[in-house]
Amino acid sequence: MTVLDHRHLTPVPGWLPGATGPRSDPAPLLPDxxxxxxxxxxxLDKADPLLLRELYRRLVVGRRYNQQATVLTKQGRLAVYPASTGQEACQVAAALALRPDDWLFPSYRDTLAVVSRGVDPLEALTLLRGNAHTGYDPRAARTAPLCTPLATQAPHAVGLAHAARLRGEPVVALAMLGDGGTSEGDFHEALNFAAVLQAPVVFLVQNNGYAISVPLTRQSAAPSLAHKAVGYGMPGRLVDGNDAAAMHAVLSEAIEHARSGGGPTLIEALTYRIEAHTNADDATRYREDAEVTAWREHDPILLMERGLRAAGVLDDQLVQESADEAEALAARMRAEFHAEPRLDPQALFAHVYAEQTPQLREQAAQLAAELAAEAASESEVHDR
Ligand SMILES: Cc1ncc(C[n+]2csc(CCOP(=O)(O)OP(=O)(O)O)c2C)c(N)n1
Ligand SMILES: [Mg+2]
Known part of the structure; x- marks a missing residue:
């Protein structure tokens, strides 16, 4: 018996009736x-010098923010901080490429993008300080809460973008994910819905090489994560995630493409997580120092400084002003976080449901009684 293999099989275009078979040429969707x-x-000569200077300033302040937040975890002042050190170009470009009315859907590693979007730097850390609440008003900031469950922010972004389009609002949603997040079912569902609905949404995957200790080679066998776009019917883009100017250009193009009705884009930004996954992780257990050292040579601030100096866009005054602003922010973070937070235990019950259930009302009353009894016994001890 002869077994036919691919050498004997011939693709015959155009004879299948109905909606089956290929519908479009995948070539234009392929990433570089x-x-x-x-x-x-x-x-670089064509880029706006004011934008480049703004990117530089935000990178420098953002790096200091990452460093100070990491130090605060070591001092026990911040519960956890997934630093974006080394990934600042992705963070600041994402925020700058969006318009004020657009929406950002960040993951837990994207605090800096949230800050760069205009949320108060201290309020943005509320969740990571251990407070159950987000710390900022997502509606006012047009920024969803930092999302810990992987990729669940992606379908949210698609839903919001689709709803905005139905209402005729020129809003784009940007969902930020990690390389590991692309293995999640939510990632698949989000991209499929987005492409079928032609929703005005952009997916930014920061490929930092690892999902905690799992390297990308053990996470995905795709030629690149950007190639995943093609299977859904949207363009994939591959970009140097440490080149802030490239990040801004690629993101802006995808965002404006989505706004003008062109549909979604998947962007893979190649970058590197310089710090451990969080303060609860020891990265020396799964990666070599030499790898980290090599990436430090391709640091986003270093690249920016070199590129802008050569182009005559960066001067000593901007370097100094950015450094001063960064130090002032770090000082403000230290001052705020060294004070004990004053929390209201009753706040636990807020925002659980739009309308509180009888059970929650009962529990809130119970807690109020316990707190009142405690306060009374404390003042009794005090009076003696
Ligand atoms: C649904 C879900 N599964 C597992 C986890 C545990 N977890 C937290 S971070 C992480 C790795 C994610 O890696 P990646 O998406 O590459 O993002 P990175 O941390 O590198 O920014 C995992 C598995 C989670 N938060 N949510
Ligand atoms: Mg990762």
Missing amino acids: TAPVRVLGTPA
Whole structure:
């Protein structure tokens, strides 16, 4: 018996009736074979110098923010901090590429994007300080809460974007994910819905090489994460995630494409997590120092400084002003976090349901009685 293999099989275009079979040419959706760059290339001459300076300033302040938040975890002042040190170009470019009316859907590693979008830097850390509440008003900031369950923010972003489109509002949603997040079912569902609905949403995957201790090679066998876009019918883009100017250009293009009705884009940004996963992780157990050292040579601030100095866009005054602003922010973080937070235990019951259930009302009353009894016994001891 002869077994037919692919050498004997011939694709015959155009004869299948109905809606089955290929519907479009996948070639235009394919990502570039190498990551897109702007710094150190002729494209830099075309970039807006004011934008480049703003990106630089935000990178420097953002790096200091990451460093100070990490130190605060070591002092026990912040419960947990998944630092975006080394990934600041993705963070600040994401915030700057969005318009004020757009929506950002961040993961737990994207505090800096939230801050860069205009949320108060201390309020943005509320959740990571151990307070159950987000700390900022998502509606006012047009920024969803930092999302800990992987990729669940992606379908939320699609839903919001689709709803905005139905209402005729020119709003784009940007969902930020990690490389590990692309293995989640929610990622699949979000991309499929987004492409079928042509929702105005952009997916930014920060491929930092690891999902905690799992390297990308053990996470995905895709040629690149950007290639995943093609199977859903949306364009994939591959970009140097440490090149802030390239990040801003690629994100802006995808966001405006979505706004003008062009549908979703998946962007894979190649970057690296310089710190451990969080303060609860020891990265030396699964990666070599040499790898970290190599990535430090491709640091987003270093690249920006080199590129902008060469282009005559960066001067000593901006370097100094940015450094001063960064130190002032770090000082404010230390002062605020060294004071004990004053929390109201009754706040636990707020925002659980739009309308409180009888059970929650009962529990809230019970807690109020316990707190009152405790306060009374304390003042009794005090009076003696
Ligand atoms: C649904 C779900 N499963 C597992 C986890 C536990 N978890 C937290 S972070 C993480 C790794 C995620 O890696 P990646 O998406 O690459 O993001 P990164 O931390 O590198 O930014 C895992 C598995 C989780 N938060 N949510
Ligand atoms: Mg990762």
